[in-house]
Amino acid sequence: DAGVIQSPRHEVTEMGQEVTLRCKPISGHDYLFWYRQTMMRGLELLIYFNNNVPIDDSGMPEDRFSAKMPNASFSTLKIQPSEPRDSAVYFCASSLTASGNTIYFGEGSWLTVV
Amino acid sequence: RKEVEQDPGPFNVPEGATVAFNCTYSNSASQSFFWYRQDCRKEPKLLMSVYSSGNEDGRFTAQLNRASQYISLLIRDSKLSDSATYLCVVKGFQKLVFGTGTRLLVSP
Numbered sequence: 001d002a003g004v005i006q007s008p009r010h011e012v013t014e015m016g017q018e019v020t021l022r023c024k025p026i027s028g029h030d031y032l033f034w035y036r037q038t039m040m041r042g043l044e045l046l047i048y049f050n051n052n053v054p055i056d057d058s059g060m061p062e063d064r065f066s067a068k069m070p071n072a073s074f075s076t077l078k079i080q081p082s083e084p085r086d087s088a089v090y091f092c093a094s095s096l097t098a099s100g101n102t103i104y105f106g107e108g109s110w111l112t113v114v
Numbered sequence: 115r116k117e118v119e120q121d122p123g124p125f126n127v128p129e130g131a132t133v134a135f136n137c138t139y140s141n142s143a144s145q146s147f148f149w150y151r152q153d154c155r156k157e158p159k160l161l162m163s164v165y166s167s168g169n170e171d172g173r174f175t176a177q178l179n180r181a182s183q184y185i186s187l188l189i190r191d192s193k194l195s196d197s198a199t200y201l202c203v204v205k206g207f208q209k210l211v212f213g214t215g216t217r218l219l220v221s222p
Contacts, residue, residue: 031211042214043158043201056209091157103210105157 018080021109024073025094033093034067034077042076053091082113091098115140118204118213126219131192137185137199137202146205147178152162152215153197158201192220
C-alpha cells in the first residue's frame with residue numbers, strides 16, 4: 001500500500017523565492033496534517049484538515065505560509081516569500097480518524113533556504 | 115512552559131541495558147498518550163499507545179500517571195537497533211502535541 005507521499009524530498013532555494021510542498025495522503029484518510037520539525041522546536045503542528053476543510057491553522061507561523069487541500073488526495077503548503085528561518089523538515093501526515101494511533105507520516109520535505 | 119516536556123538526552127547505554135524515559139505534559143484535559151519512534155532522517159512512527167493501567171509490548175513498557183501528568187517508557191534488554199529518538203505524544207482535541215524527543219544511543 002502506498003503511504004503518505006510528499007514532494008519534493010529535498011529543496012534548496014534562495015531567500016525570497018516561493019516554495020510549494022506537496023502531499024498525497026493515504027487513500028480514505030479523512031485527516032491531513034502539516035508539521036514542521038526543527039532541532040530547536042521539535043515537531044510543530046502547522047495546520048490540519050478534516051475532509052478537505054482547514055480545521056485549525058493556529059500553528060501557521062505567519063501570513064507567508066498558506067495551505068490548501070483542493071481535494072481528498074492532494075494538499076499543498078506554500079511559503080512566499082521564503083526566509084532562512086523557514087529551513088526545516090516539513091512532514092505531511094494523514095489519519096483515518098483523529099486518534100493518534102492511526103496517524104501516518106510521509107518521509108518529509110527537507111527545505112533549506114539560503 | 116511547553117505542553118510536552120522531555121529530557122533531550124542523549125542516553126548512552128550498552129547493549130542489554132534497561133533504560134527509562136520520562137515525559138510530562140501540562141494539559142490535564144489530554145485524552146490519549148503515545149510513544150513514537152523517529153530514526154535519524156526518517157519520519158516518526160508509532161511505537162505504542164500508553165494506557166493508565168500500563169501496557170507492555172515485548173521489551174517495551176509504557177506507563178501513564180494522570181495525577182502527576184507523567185508518562186514513561188521502559189526498554190529492557192536494549193538492542194543496537196533501538197538507537198533512535200523517542201517522542202512523547204499527547205492528544206488533546208483532535209490534535210497531537212509532540213515532545214522534542216529523547217535520543218537513545220545503544221552501543222556494543
